[in-house]
Amino acid sequence: MHRSHNQKHNERQMRSKSVVHVTTLGWSAKLFLLDHFNCLSRAGFETVLVCADDEDARRTVQATGVRFVPVPMRQNISPFADCVSLFRLWRLFRLLRPTIVDAHMSKAGLLGSLAAWLAGVPIRIYHSHGMAVLSAHGWKYWLLWTTECLACRLATEVIFVSNSNRHDITSIGICPKERAVVLGPGTICGIDIDRFSAETASQHGTKLRLQAGISPDSQIVGFVARIVPHKGIETILQAWHFLPVDIRANAYLCLFGPYGDRRMKDLVKQAVSEPESHVKYMGFVDNLPEWYPTMTLLVQPSWHEGWGYNVLEAAACGVPAVGTRISGTVDAILDGQTGLLVPVKDPKAMADAIARLLQDDRLRKSLGRAARERAVNEFSKERICPLLTQEYERLLGRTRIYEPQHA
Numbered sequence: 001m002h003r004s005h006n007q008k009h010n011e012r013q014m015r016s017k018s019v020v021h022v023t024t025l026g027w028s029a030k031l032f033l034l035d036h037f038n039c040l041s042r043a044g045f046e047t048v049l050v051c052a053d054d055e056d057a058r059r060t061v062q063a064t065g066v067r068f069v070p071v072p073m074r075q076n077i078s079p080f081a082d083c084v085s086l087f088r089l090w091r092l093f094r095l096l097r098p099t100i101v102d103a104h105m106s107k108a109g110l111l112g113s114l115a116a117w118l119a120g121v122p123i124r125i126y127h128s129h130g131m132a133v134l135s136a137h138g139w140k141y142w143l144l145w146t147t148e149c150l151a152c153r154l155a156t157e158v159i160f161v162s163n164s165n166r167h168d169i170t171s172i173g174i175c176p177k178e179r180a181v182v183l184g185p186g187t188i189c190g191i192d193i194d195r196f197s198a199e200t201a202s203q204h205g206t207k208l209r210l211q212a213g214i215s216p217d218s219q220i221v222g223f224v225a226r227i228v229p230h231k232g233i234e235t236i237l238q239a240w241h242f243l244p245v246d247i248r249a250n251a252y253l254c255l256f257g258p259y260g261d262r263r264m265k266d267l268v269k270q271a272v273s274e275p276e277s278h279v280k281y282m283g284f285v286d287n288l289p290e291w292y293p294t295m296t297l298l299v300q301p302s303w304h305e306g307w308g309y310n311v312l313e314a315a316a317c318g319v320p321a322v323g324t325r326i327s328g329t330v331d332a333i334l335d336g337q338t339g340l341l342v343p344v345k346d347p348k349a350m351a352d353a354i355a356r357l358l359q360d361d362r363l364r365k366s367l368g369r370a371a372r373e374r375a376v377n378e379f380s381k382e383r384i385c386p387l388l389t390q391e392y393e394r395l396l397g398r399t400r401i402y403e404p405q406h407a
Helices: 005-016 026-042 055-064 079-096 106-118 138-154 163-171 198-212 233-242 262-273 288-294 309-316 347-359 361-378 381-397
Strands: 018-022 046-051 067-070 100-104 123-128 157-160 180-182 219-224 251-256 279-283 297-300 321-324 339-342
Touching (some): 100 106, 106 138, 297 347
Parallel strands (some): 100 123, 219 251
């Protein structure tokens, strides 16, 4: 018996609003996709999350109700494991027949886009959160250039989280300009303004300082990131020693984030152990919204970034930032307006900028107010999250969804 016209139409509509999000680890779904999933659900999309079967993924699924299909993907280069992941993704896409596959970050972006292309998915999005190729050199540069170029050409659209990333990646020939887009002012999902607010967290400041052994009148310079080389941890530790002794005597450099490897751990331990260094390793903490308002300023000495959510979170709390003049960060920090920018891998310039803000209360507070105003007006999650749903709707409107031959 043949299906009725209405049945076919309804099934076609359901397929046309089906989307699979692919990422390697659940933490990226929890941090960046949870609000998107809720927004997509309200718009009638059938959403599937594909990533490693970890606690963050399960929490995201529980909070949003989206379907979860675990597919392990290694973040490092592993040819055999990558081929296995690719096959599993291809088989899954053939089974689900989604209209949209949105693959996030480099490894999932490559595997997800390739599997979606092989499976004939009509809308294939590579969602770039930042590309390491922008700070790579030698053979690593060409390896990353080749893999990123492949991912961008397999995708029907590449979404960048910042205008500078889009410009820099298209200018070196990795992504065709006609496929590169930025949604609104940028970022991945915006920010929860109410959660990151100096007013809602200020009452915790005294207690946190007491627990960390920091006096109430001491200034705090915050570093919030994984302790890995490309986040510029060596630059900030060198810059800290360039600060005049009288400034450092009344300030603490607090490092928030997990260690990336043994060398980074040894480097930080050495800095913390030095007498009168005033460097504190805080580790990975769940209460960053309470810590940001205690900071005098934030530092972001990265070599490459997609955007830099630490800058946005600090800005929402009225805390200005000192960052490097690199792709991504030039969008997150408006030099001289919401913070200061210095050359990458230049610890002396970073030390001078830090000293300037620690000594100039008027300038620092002015930058902090402007950073807060920009975060509230331009980057709230209520403004940013609907943009991805709207982009899906736009893409669906110009994409013909074919009936399978057996229908």
